[in-house]
Amino acid sequence: xxxxxxxxxxxxxxxxxxxxxxxxxxxxxxxxxxxxxxxxxxxxxxxxxxxxxxxxxxxxxxxxxxxxxxxxxxxxxxxxxxxxxxxxxxxxxxxxxxxxxxxxxxxxxxxxxxxxxxxxxxxxxxxxxxxxxxx
Amino acid sequence: xxxxxxxxxxxxxxxxxxxxxxxxxxxxxxxxxxxxxxxxxxxxxxxxxxxxxxxxxxxxxxxxxxxxxxxxxxxxxxxxxxxxxxxxxxxxxxxxxxxxxxxxxxxxxxxxxxxxxxxxxxxxxxxxxxxxxxxxxxxxxxxxxxxxx
Numbered sequence: 001x002x003x004x005x006x007x008x009x010x011x012x013x014x015x016x017x018x019x020x021x022x023x024x025x026x027x028x029x030x031x032x033x034x035x036x037x038x039x040x041x042x043x044x045x046x047x048x049x050x051x052x053x054x055x056x057x058x059x060x061x062x063x064x065x066x067x068x069x070x071x072x073x074x075x076x077x078x079x080x081x082x083x084x085x086x087x088x089x090x091x092x093x094x095x096x097x098x099x100x101x102x103x104x105x106x107x108x109x110x111x112x113x114x115x116x117x118x119x120x121x122x123x124x125x126x127x128x129x130x131x132x133x134x135x
Numbered sequence: 136x137x138x139x140x141x142x143x144x145x146x147x148x149x150x151x152x153x154x155x156x157x158x159x160x161x162x163x164x165x166x167x168x169x170x171x172x173x174x175x176x177x178x179x180x181x182x183x184x185x186x187x188x189x190x191x192x193x194x195x196x197x198x199x200x201x202x203x204x205x206x207x208x209x210x211x212x213x214x215x216x217x218x219x220x221x222x223x224x225x226x227x228x229x230x231x232x233x234x235x236x237x238x239x240x241x242x243x244x245x246x247x248x249x250x251x252x253x254x255x256x257x258x259x260x261x262x263x264x265x266x267x268x269x270x271x272x273x274x275x276x277x278x279x280x281x282x283x284x
Contacts, residue, residue, distance in 0.1 A: 018165070025163075032156070032163035033193050037207055049208060058212040063164035063190040070168045070188070073222075074181055078189045082216035133181070 004072050004109060004130065012100045013068050013111075020092045021056055029060045056089035061115050061124055065097045068113070069130065076132035079108070083126035087117070094118040099128065107132040136283060137203075137238040137251055137274075144234035145198030150257075152223050156194060157187045164188065177225065185225035189217055192268055197233040197255050205251075209278035213250065214271035220264055229257045229265065236269065246276035 007013070026040045035057055038045035046054045062083050069078055089095060095115050103110040109130040115123050154172070161171040166188050169176035177185035223229070233255035240247050251272045257265045 028159075028163040032159045035193070039208070045208075059190060059193055059215065060164065062215060063160075063166070063188065063193075066189045067164065067166035067168075070166055070170070073168070073170045073186065077219060077222045078217070080216070080218050081189055082214070084214045085212055 004075050004132065005135075007101050007109070009101050009104055012098060016064075016068060016097045018064060018095045018097070020094050021089060023054065023091060026054065026056055026060065029057055029063075033057065033059060035059065051088070053090055056093075058083075058085040058124065061085075061089055061095060064095070065099075065113055065115055065124070068097055068099045069128065072130075076107070076109075076130055078128055079131040080127070080129040083113075083124050085124050087121055087123040089117065089123050093123075095123065107134070136279070137235070137249060140200070140202050140235045141238055142235065143200050143202055145200045145232045147230050147232045148196045148198040150195045150229045150231050152187050152191070152225050152227050152229060154185070154225050157185065157191060157225050160191050160194060161188055164190070171225075182222065182224060187223040187225060189219065189222075191223060192217065192231075192255065192257055192266055195229065195231045195255075195257065197231045200233060200235060200253075203235060204282070205272070205274075206278065206282065209275065209281075211273040211275075212270065213273040214269070216269045218267045220262075220266070223257070223265060227259060229259060231255065231257050248276070249274040249279055 030036050030041055039049050040054055040057050097115050099111045099113045102112055111128040113128050114125040117123055158172040161167055233253055236254040237252040240249050253270045255268045259265055
């Protein structure tokens, strides 16, 4: 398995494309997170809130994105993870998760991260500062 | 009506990084690496235990902030940050609390939007801070009118 240490500025981690968003994904996330806001699971409630249909929790997408980094857990950890939610994620959307190394300083790797939908629209974007342990 | 809450802080609540909760959370975000739930992988890792995904603090109880009554509906999660001193270990006890960090209003496409910034903390009893997070909650004028009633 490749390591983050070998990654050069300008290079990206291997993208992850998620399966189309299903209602069960969001029911599971509601249960696991304790966020039972019904706009994420119940059509009528989403419509009452003025939405065309149920939408994913922003934190579901942010949680998913973090897995780009999980494989490297023995090399370091996410010191800072900041996200701005840019667009809604609907049922059956296909989300792709991306991270690009922008800067390397001492043992801090600075990444830009984003999640885009099947239309190429950004649904969230942000930054990860990854702290590497001493070798 | 949110402005006067700036600085208000919840009481401190003890949380446990529960093994089952971590596994369910990892499953829910499709982040099924053994480091989150396989005991042997955890033991052999540099953490000597399993760890929790970075967004797992969403599951913690941070206590109630006096005067802060947010509705379950009509809010938009605008931004979220996490800062870690180290990863959370499965099984450990964390003291959590949160406070109203800031509130301001800005003209947007849907009228005067309110921005409420909540800051949350997780500490252990020995070394202090483990993580700090901020959530920016956007509250529309329409929702604020309902709340003011």
